[in-house]
Amino acid sequence: QVQLVVPMAVVFGPGSVPGDLPRPLPFRDVQEMEISVNLRTSVTSRYEMLHRSTTGQEEAALAAATAREADAALHPLQDATLGSLTMYVVPETSSLLPQGINVYVGKHRSALVRAGGSLAALQARLREVAQVMSFTASSIAAALSDRVPDGQLSPDARRYLKSSLGYEITFSLLNPDPKSHTVDWDIEGAVNRYVKPVLDKLSLVANFSVDSQILYYAVLGVTPRYDKESSSFLLSAHSLPHVINPVEARLGSSAASLYPVLNFLLYVPERSHSPLYIQDKDGAPVSTNAFHSPRWGGIMVYNVEAPASPQASLPLHVDVDMARVMEVFLAQLRLLFGLSREEVPAEFLLESPGNEGLADWELDHLLWAHTVENIATVSTTLTSLAQLLDKIGNIVIKDDVASEVYRAVASVQSAVTELSLGHLHAAFQASKEAVTSSERAFFDPSLLHLLYFPDDQKFAIYIPLFLPMAVPILLSLAKIVRETRQPKKEPTKMD
Amino acid sequence: CCGPALAGGLQDQAEQFFRSGHTNNWAVLVCTSRFWFNYRHVANTLSVYRSVKRLGIPDSHIVLMLADDMACNPRNPKPATVFSHKNMELNVYGDDVEVDYRSYEVTVENFLRVLTGRIPPSTPRSKRLLSDDRSNILIYMTGHGGNGFLKFQDSEEITNVELADAFEQMWQKRRYNELLFIIDTCQGASMYERFYSPNIMALASSQVGEDSLSHQPDLAIGVHLMDRYTFYVLEFLEEIHPASQTNMNDLFQVCPKSLCVSTPGHRTDLFQRDPQNVLITDFFGSVRKVEITTETVSLDRDVAGFESKFPEEELATEPLKYAEQLPVAQIIHQKPKQKDWHPPGGFILGLWALIIMVFFKTYGIKHMKHVF
Numbered sequence: 062q063v064q065l066v067v068p069m070a071v072v073f074g075p076g077s078v079p080g081d082l083p084r085p086l087p088f089r090d091v092q093e094m095e096i097s098v099n100l101r102t103s104v105t106s107r108y109e110m111l112h113r114s115t116t117g118q119e120e121a122a123l124a125a126a127t128a129r130e131a132d133a134a135l136h137p138l139q140d141a142t143l144g145s146l147t148m149y150v151v152p153e154t155s156s157l158l159p160q161g162i163n164v165y166v167g168k169h170r171s172a173l174v175r176a177g178g179s180l181a182a183l184q185a186r187l188r189e190v191a192q193v194m195s196f197t198a199s200s201i202a203a204a205l206s207d208r209v210p211d212g213q214l215s216p217d218a219r220r221y222l223k224s225s226l227g228y229e230i231t232f233s234l235l236n237p238d239p240k241s242h243t244v245d246w247d248i249e250g251a252v253n254r255y256v257k258p259v260l261d262k263l264s265l266v267a268n269f270s271v272d273s274q275i276l277y278y279a280v281l282g283v284t285p286r287y288d289k290e291s292s293s294f295l296l297s298a299h300s301l302p303h304v305i306n307p308v309e310a311r312l313g314s315s316a317a318s319l320y321p322v323l324n325f326l327l328y329v330p331e332r333s334h335s336p337l338y339i340q341d342k343d344g345a346p347v348s349t350n351a352f353h354s355p356r357w358g359g360i361m362v363y364n365v366e367a368p369a370s371p372q373a374s375l376p377l378h379v380d381v382d383m384a385r386v387m388e389v390f391l392a393q394l395r396l397l398f399g400l401s402r403e404e405v406p407a408e409f410l411l412e413s414p415g416n417e418g419l420a421d422w423e424l425d426h427l428l429w430a431h432t433v434e435n436i437a438t439v440s441t442t443l444t445s446l447a448q449l450l451d452k453i454g455n456i457v458i459k460d461d462v463a464s465e466v467y468r469a470v471a472s473v474q475s476a477v478t479e480l481s482l483g484h485l486h487a488a489f490q491a492s493k494e495a496v497t498s499s500e501r502a503f504f505d506p507s508l509l510h511l512l513y514f515p516d517d518q519k520f521a522i523y524i525p526l527f528l529p530m531a532v533p534i535l536l537s538l539a540k541i542v543r544e545t546r547q548p549k550k551e552p553t554k555m556d
Numbered sequence: 557c558c559g560p561a562l563a564g565g566l567q568d569q570a571e572q573f574f575r576s577g578h579t580n581n582w583a584v585l586v587c588t589s590r591f592w593f594n595y596r597h598v599a600n601t602l603s604v605y606r607s608v609k610r611l612g613i614p615d616s617h618i619v620l621m622l623a624d625d626m627a628c629n630p631r632n633p634k635p636a637t638v639f640s641h642k643n644m645e646l647n648v649y650g651d652d653v654e655v656d657y658r659s660y661e662v663t664v665e666n667f668l669r670v671l672t673g674r675i676p677p678s679t680p681r682s683k684r685l686l687s688d689d690r691s692n693i694l695i696y697m698t699g700h701g702g703n704g705f706l707k708f709q710d711s712e713e714i715t716n717v718e719l720a721d722a723f724e725q726m727w728q729k730r731r732y733n734e735l736l737f738i739i740d741t742c743q744g745a746s747m748y749e750r751f752y753s754p755n756i757m758a759l760a761s762s763q764v765g766e767d768s769l770s771h772q773p774d775l776a777i778g779v780h781l782m783d784r785y786t787f788y789v790l791e792f793l794e795e796i797h798p799a800s801q802t803n804m805n806d807l808f809q810v811c812p813k814s815l816c817v818s819t820p821g822h823r824t825d826l827f828q829r830d831p832q833n834v835l836i837t838d839f840f841g842s843v844r845k846v847e848i849t850t851e852t853v854s855l856d857r858d859v860a861g862f863e864s865k866f867p868e869e870e871l872a873t874e875p876l877k878y879a880e881q882l883p884v885a886q887i888i889h890q891k892p893k894q895k896d897w898h899p900p901g902g903f904i905l906g907l908w909a910l911i912i913m914v915f916f917k918t919y920g921i922k923h924m925k926h927v928f
Contacts, residue, residue, distance in 0.1 A: 206689075207689060207730050220577075220579055220690065220845070223688060223689070255855055298848065301846045302843045302844045302845065302846050303612070303798050303799065303843070305844050305846075306612035306613075306614065306798070306842050306844070307612075309614045309616075310614040310615060310616075319681060319684075319686070339848070341848045347848050347849070347850070348850075349849050349850065349851075349852055351848075351849040352846050352847065352848050352849055353846065353847055353849050354579070354844045354845060354846045354847070355579050355845060355847070356579045356580065356688075356690065357579070357580070357844065359849060361849075384855055384857045387853075387855060388852045388853050388854065388855050389849060389852055391853040391855070392849060392851045392852045392853045393849050395851075395853065396847075396849065396851065401851070402851065403850075403851070413853075413854055414853075415854070415855075415856055416855055416856050418853060441728070441729075441730075442729065445725075445728035445729065448728075449725070449728075452721075503729065504672075504673050504674050504675075505674065506669070506674050506675060506676045508674055509665065509668060509669060509672070509674055534910060534911065534914055537914045537917075537918055538910075538914060540918075541914070541917050541918075
């Protein structure tokens with residue numbers, strides 16, 4: 062089955078080596094764990110840990126004042142291949158990590174872990190960190206969601222975007238009241254400055270294309286309620302699901318490519334409905350004033366300040382603060398992909414990735430999940446293709462379909478091999494090729510089972526044609542057979 | 557302190573358990589008849605199309621297959637309209653009907669291609685069913701049917717086995733989360749007898765051996781406008797709005813035998829959830845799951861232009877030319893293609909040998925001289 066190998070290095074800083082090490086440093090250790098998805102599918106995770114002590118340069122880096130500086134200094138000294146992890150263990154009393162924080166996860170592929178006294182405590186903590194930074198049982202189960210027996214997976218799990226070869230991102234500005242607001246948004250600049258770095262980092266995962274549009278007179282489908290206390294308009298949480306549909310028809314997302322489309326909408330409310338706030342389930346206003354829908358995209362409401370004097374001439378010119386908007390949209394993009402930072406234990410401190418949008422280990426997280434998902438998809442596709450071909454015996458397989466199937470099988474085998482060697486990048490590329498080939502083979506237009514006659518249709522067509530004609534023939538045949546069987550009659554006497 | 561929160565949490569979990577796990581909705585609406593006297597089938601399909609759009613499914617998620625020969629038919633006394641209620645109360649054709657497969661494109665092959673996804677790469681996006689494993693799909697079919705088959709445009713038919721196989725192909729590729737199949741034809745229940753894939757719920761307007769009847773003729777237009785079952789389903793759907801909580805059990809009760817004359821049937825054994833918990837809007841509407849965004853990314857605002865790590869390569873493309881659609885010069889001067897001659901196959905040879913042998917055995921070989 063599939064074995065996920067994570068090469069890890071556990072580096073002990075000075076004064077952090079626990080007393081009960083089984084062997085002197087450096088030594089290698091392997092921890093295996095089986096993640097069982099259903100009776101027949103299971104994934105083994107294997108953390109190959111190299112325990113060693115710090116080199117001189119690393120010690121100097123660890124002597125920095127804050128964890129962030131230490132991480133930045135350690136970055137060039139690490140093995141930065143995709144999928145690998147490096148953990149630096151600092152002494153329990155170290156001041157590098159703030160009070161109450163036991164783990165600091167940097168924005169690359171390393172973490173600073175506070176020693177926990179005994180080896181067992183340290184190993185437990187290391188395991189937790191490794192799982193956060195690579196994959197957990199639940200993230201693997203979510204990636205293999207169609208194999209999980211029903212009932213075990215809640216219907217809300219795995220609503221992240223499925224692994225695809227490309228994604229299309231559309232930014233739309235909705236201005237329902239152009240008479241009151243002239244909205245200017247520098248979307249090109251914002252995409253270049255804020256979105257491109259994130260997409261660049263994600264370009265390993267898939268191809269992204271970005272477009273934008275402005276829609277006028279596009280209203281939300283819901284009328285917001287006026288709240289006297291805050292003298293503002295409120296959209297309650299349960300009316301949000303009905304907001305999207307009336308707008309969707311005007312977004313033109315069906316004219317785009319065949320890749321999944323992610324829509325990010327910026328809505329500037331009408332003068333008569335300003336300011337507009339979104340309420341969550343408990344009635345509190347949402348700080349981001351935005352909400353998102355899994356596998357679809359997100360909507361943010363951008364309130365325009367009321368003009369200083371009521372006699373200000375309409376339309377008001379509005380310059381959208383693109384940085385604030387992009388902060389929300391990029392956060393929504395991360396959530397749509399499943400990169401959430403909310404389930405991390407409290408004693409962890411996660412470094413913000415800044416303008417890159419996601420940390421290296423979050424990229425790895427995505428790649429692990431997508432690789433496993435791709436491999437599972439390919440095996441399901443090829444199995445069902447084989448079943449289809451078994452059922453319809455006389456289907457004709459074209460040569461290119463056959464070559465795609467061979468290529469898919471070869472790629473998926475190489476993906477599994479690369480995973481067992483710990484080469485995440487190569488495994489992901491191989492799994493992408495495998496998915497492309499298998500989809501092309503399965504969805505080839507020539508495999509329509511309708512084009513191949515089932516046997517009962519053959520009978521239904523030919524029997525009414527040939528049966529009436531065959532009746533005299535068969536009767537004559539029977540007569541012939543009877544004649545030849547009778548003993549030859551005595552030749553009549555010829556006179 | 558924890559009491560109400562805990563109870564709230566449990567209730568949330570219970571709600572979650574009964575809710576469907578879909579994130580998008582699709583509808584495939586097929587009218588399999590053509591010709592003026594089958595007006596009611598087109599009106600059926602268009603009425604369901606209207607309801608589905610009203611409840612929120614956008615055109616990009618609806619695949620509408622119609623022969624579309626009613627509105628502009630020379631026999632239509634009110635051109636550009638298709639009415640569903642007598643006295644011409646409701647024009648279901650309207651201004652914004654988006655028919656994806658029209659006229660002769662409504663074939664069994666195209667229908668199965670849409671369902672299974674085995675579509676030629678040149679097909680536009682509006683003609684594809686781009687559903688995924690979180691899509692709830694509504695499939696509505698109407699036309700003339702019989703025991704185990706449904707007639708397409710008077711020239712071919714689709715059998716219940718083929719339909720069941722197509723659904724199985726969809727399940728194998730996880731092209732749906734849950735599927736609702738509604739059929740309004742004579743002996744409609746025979747079409748869902750053979751389904752064997754999970755998560756399918758089926759409704760039919762009549763049982764095997766019964767005919768589905770039409771509802772009301774309109775004397776000005778001269779044909780029957782709607783079928784009974786769809787008419788009463790539509791009256792039921794008129795009460796539904798996007799936020800309503802009506803469930804499938806109510807849909808099963810629509811059109812009892814007194815109103816419909818035929819006995820509507822349904823099949824829920826393949827469906828995982830209890831129909832009591834399935835909302836009508838799970839299939840007919842498009843209610844999105846939304847989540848409040850609580851996180852933000854912190855961006856450094858003073859960043860200059862961005863140099864991509866992977867500079868885009870300028871692909872040297874040829875200047876685009878208009879593709880020759882019809883190579884007229886070649887066609888005009890073409891000589892007829894030599895068809896390769898194949899000797900007659902074994903079956904024909906054997907048949908003729910048999911016939912000749914029997915003839916001459918019966919009548920004697922001496923008759924040969926009369927032949928030559």
